[in-house]
Amino acid sequence: AQSVTQPDIHITVSEGASLELRCNYSYGATPYLFWYVQSPGQGLQLLLKYFSGDTLVQGIKGFEAEFKRSQSSFNLRKPSVHWSDAAEYFCAVGALTSGTYKYIFGTGTRLKVLA
Amino acid sequence: SQTIHQWPATLVQPVGSPLSLECTVEGTSNPNLYWYRQAAGRGLQLLFYSVGIGQISSEVPQNLSASRPQDRQFILSSKKLLLSDSGFYLCAWSVVRVAVNGYTFGSGTRLTVV
16 A cells, blocks of 8 residues: 655754655555645645656755655755744645545654744 | 635634534646645655545544535534644645645644643
8 A cells, every 4th residue: 555654743953954844655556646745734845746757856945855765765855944944744645546636645754843 | 727725724613512513625636635634753654545526535534524425625524622622633635646736725723622
């Protein structure tokens, strides 16, 4: 069965430091992978997506993610974190189930940024 | 441009009362529509999805139901709320090729059952 694992529930980094949020997936075919960000009390906003081609994808707000098939991973990175990046981040895999695509989400990683 | 509206933003309801949350999409036709629930400290759980008017698929057995009376309207309901129904409810839509294009989420409804 398809699944997504985000092993880090909470991460704290200092402003200006680099960031890497981990995501591992389980899916039998070529995955469609996404990262979303959720600010407190808000809906989810798409940061970036991967479905083919270059394994390093660029997203909004200075984020990037790298797809590594051999490791079944799609980690999110940012070279220098800003205080406004504090939020919850969700990794998701698009799965075809009963003829309909649905997303399976990880449990999320809450990012705290220290001034 | 496409927009998604979800209301109310916040709701406090007593146990045993009914529920109706509404979601509407503008600027697109025949979208796939989804209801997710996000409980405190947990990820997003898909509750229902719909690929067309009157077509509802339920992902998990629960106290809730969904309906799609119009192409761009998706309603989440309950006849009698339980404490365990508390959470953050998100509506989302996608075009048919959701695998490539992704979801667009509404801003969510915070439901507290007391």
